[in-house]
Amino acid sequence: xxKVEELTCGYGKMVAVNNISLAVAPGQIVGLIGAxxxxxxxxxxxxxxxxxxxxxxVELNGQDIxxxxxxxxxxxxxxxxxxxxxxxxxxxVSENLLVGGTRLKxxxxxxxxxxxxxxxxxxxxxxxxxxxxxxxxxxxxLAIGRALMAGPELLLIDELSLGLMPLxxxxxYRVLEGLRKKQLAIILVEQSTERxxxxxxxxxxxxxxxxxxxxxxxxxxxxxxxVEAYLGLT
Amino acid sequence: xxxxxxxxxxxxxxxxxxxxxxxxxxVYGLLRILHVAHAAxxxxxxxxxxxxxxxxxxxVIAIVLSMVLVGLIGIGIYRFAYKPLLDKxxxxxxxxxxxxxxxxxxxxxxxxxxxxxxxxxxPLQQQIELFSGFHLSASRICVxxxxxxxxxxxxxxxxxxxxxxAWRATVSDPDMAASFGVDIERVRHINxxxxxxxxxxxxxxxALLSNLVEPTMGAVPAYKALAIIVLGGLGSVRGxxxxxxxxxIIESFGTIYAGHILDRDAIAFAFLIIVLMIRPQGLLIRR
Numbered sequence: 001x002x003k004v005e006e007l008t009c010g011y012g013k014m015v016a017v018n019n020i021s022l023a024v025a026p027g028q029i030v031g032l033i034g035a036x037x038x039x040x041x042x043x044x045x046x047x048x049x050x051x052x053x054x055x056x057x058v059e060l061n062g063q064d065i066x067x068x069x070x071x072x073x074x075x076x077x078x079x080x081x082x083x084x085x086x087x088x089x090x091x092x093v094s095e096n097l098l099v100g101g102t103r104l105k106x107x108x109x110x111x112x113x114x115x116x117x118x119x120x121x122x123x124x125x126x127x128x129x130x131x132x133x134x135x136x137x138x139x140x141x142l143a144i145g146r147a148l149m150a151g152p153e154l155l156l157i158d159e160l161s162l163g164l165m166p167l168x169x170x171x172x173y174r175v176l177e178g179l180r181k182k183q184l185a186i187i188l189v190e191q192s193t194e195r196x197x198x199x200x201x202x203x204x205x206x207x208x209x210x211x212x213x214x215x216x217x218x219x220x221x222x223x224x225x226x227v228e229a230y231l232g233l234t
Numbered sequence: 235x236x237x238x239x240x241x242x243x244x245x246x247x248x249x250x251x252x253x254x255x256x257x258x259x260x261v262y263g264l265l266r267i268l269h270v271a272h273a274a275x276x277x278x279x280x281x282x283x284x285x286x287x288x289x290x291x292x293x294v295i296a297i298v299l300s301m302v303l304v305g306l307i308g309i310g311i312y313r314f315a316y317k318p319l320l321d322k323x324x325x326x327x328x329x330x331x332x333x334x335x336x337x338x339x340x341x342x343x344x345x346x347x348x349x350x351x352x353x354x355x356x357p358l359q360q361q362i363e364l365f366s367g368f369h370l371s372a373s374r375i376c377v378x379x380x381x382x383x384x385x386x387x388x389x390x391x392x393x394x395x396x397x398x399x400a401w402r403a404t405v406s407d408p409d410m411a412a413s414f415g416v417d418i419e420r421v422r423h424i425n426x427x428x429x430x431x432x433x434x435x436x437x438x439x440x441a442l443l444s445n446l447v448e449p450t451m452g453a454v455p456a457y458k459a460l461a462i463i464v465l466g467g468l469g470s471v472r473g474x475x476x477x478x479x480x481x482x483i484i485e486s487f488g489t490i491y492a493g494h495i496l497d498r499d500a501i502a503f504a505f506l507i508i509v510l511m512i513r514p515q516g517l518l519i520r521r
Binding site (some may be wrong): 070071075088089091 | 396400406409411414417418
C-alpha cells in the first residue's frame with residue numbers, strides 16, 4: 001500500500017530526515033518513535049505533503065506521490081491527525097468535520113458526518129460548539145473524526161496521546177484498534193514508547209533523522225536498545 | 235431632524251468605508267499582507283462605473299461589470315505581485331503594495347487624465363421622500379441598500395456554504411486546510427475577487443455621490459481603511475464593520491460640530507488616533 005524508499009526530506013534546504021525506507025499495508029500500524037528532533041514529525045508531514053521530499057520515492061497503491069501537491073493527497077487516500085490536534089478553533093465541530101470532507105460530493109457529506117458521529121457520540125452532542133471550547137480529549141477525537149471524513153486508506157497520526165488525560169488516551173487507542181480492524185493503514189508517531197510497542201505491528205526508531213532500529217512490536221517490547229536509543233536523547 | 239440627517243450621512247459614509255475595509259481585512263486575514271494597493275482598485279472601480287454609464291450602460295450593468303472586472307484585476311494583483319513574495323518577510327509585500335498603489339495612480343493619470351472624470355448625466359439623483367419632510371437622494375439609499383445586501387451575502391457565504399467554511403478554515407490554519415484537500419490557491423483567488431469587487435462597488439458608489447473621480451481619490455480612503463482594520467482588531471470582519479460605521483458617524487457629526495476647528499479627514503484621524511491609544515488591540519479583541 002504505502003512504500004517509502006530512501007526518502008530524504010526537510011524544510012527548504014534544511015534536511016531533517018535522511019534516507020529512510022518503510023512500508024505499511026492495510027490493517028497495519030507502524031509506530032515511529034524517537035527523541036525530540038529525531039525527524040518523526042517531519043517524516044509524517046512529508047507523507048502528508050506539508051514538508052518537502054528532497055530525494056527518494058513515496059508510492060501509495062503503486063502511484064508515485066513523492067511530489068504530489070498537499071491538497072491532492074486526500075484524493076489519493078491520505079489523511080493527517082496533526083501534532084497538537086490543530087482543530088480549527090473558531091469553527092464549530094460540524095464545520096471542522098466539513099473541512100475534513102472537503103473533497104466529498106454534497107450527497108456524501110451527510111452520510112460521512114453520521115459515520116463519524118456514530119464513532120464519536122460526544123462530537124454529535126457538541127456538533128454546534130466551537131472547537132476551542134472542547135476538552136483536549138474531545139479535540140483529539142475531533143481531529144481523528146475530521147481526518148476520517150474523507151474516508152482515507154492511510155492515516156498519519158502525530159502524537160496521539162500528547163497532553164491528554166489517561167482516560168482520553170485509552171479512548172483514542174480504542175478507536176485506533178477499531179480503525180485497524182477496518183483495514184486502515186496507520187503510521188503512528190508517539191512519545192509513549194510503551195503504547196506504541198503494544199499497538200504497533202512494526203516499530204521504527206529514529207535518531208537525528210536516521211533509522212537506528214526496526215522490528216515488530218513484540219521485538220520492540222523485548223529489546224532494551226530501543227528504550228536506550230530513545231531515552232538516550234530525551 | 236439634523237440628528238437623523240447626520241446619522242444617515244454617517245451611515246452612508248460608514249457603509250462605503252466598510253466596503254473598502256472589508257477587502258483589506260479579507261486579504262490581511264488570509265495572507266497577513268497590508269494590501270495598500272486595494273485603494274487603487276476602489277479608484278479603478280469608480281472609473282469603470284463612470285465610463286460604462288457614459289458609454290450608455292445602465293447603472294446596474296456598470297456596477298456589476300465594474301465589480302467583475304476589478305475582481306479579476308484583484309486576482310491578477312495576487313498572482314503577479316503578492317504570490318511571488320509570499321515566502322518573503324511581510325514588509326516586502328507591503329512595500330510592493332505601496333509601489334503598486336503609487337504606480338496605479340500615475341497610470342490612471344496617464345490614461346484617464348489628471349483632472350478627473352464625471353458622469354455626463356449622473357444617475358440616481360432624484361430625491362425620494364422617506365417620511366414626511368425628509369428627503370434622501372436615490373444614490374444615498376442605493377449605497378446603504380447595496381452595502382447591507384453585499385455584506386449580508388458575504389456573511390451568508392462565509393457561514394453557510396462549504397466554500398465559506400473552507401475559507402474560514404484557511405484563514406485559521408492554511409496548512410491544515412490544505413491537508414484536508416482545500417485548494418488554497420482557489421480560496422485566495424476567491425478572496426481577492428470578492429475583496430476587490432467590494433472595493434469597486436464602493437468606488438462606483440462614491441462616484442455616484444460626488445460625481446467626480448480623480449486619480450488620487452484612493453489616497454485618503456487607503457489610510458483610513460488601514461486604520462479601520464487596525465481599530466477593528468486586524469483580521470476581525472465584525473470589528474471592521476463596527477469601526478467603519480463608527481468612523482462614518484463620527485465624521486458626519488464632527489464635520490458639523492467640530493468643523494470650525496478641524497476638517498473632515500482630520501476629525502476622522504483624530505478619532506482613530508484617540509481610540510487606538512485607548513484600545514491598541516482593536517475594538518473587539520480582548521487584551
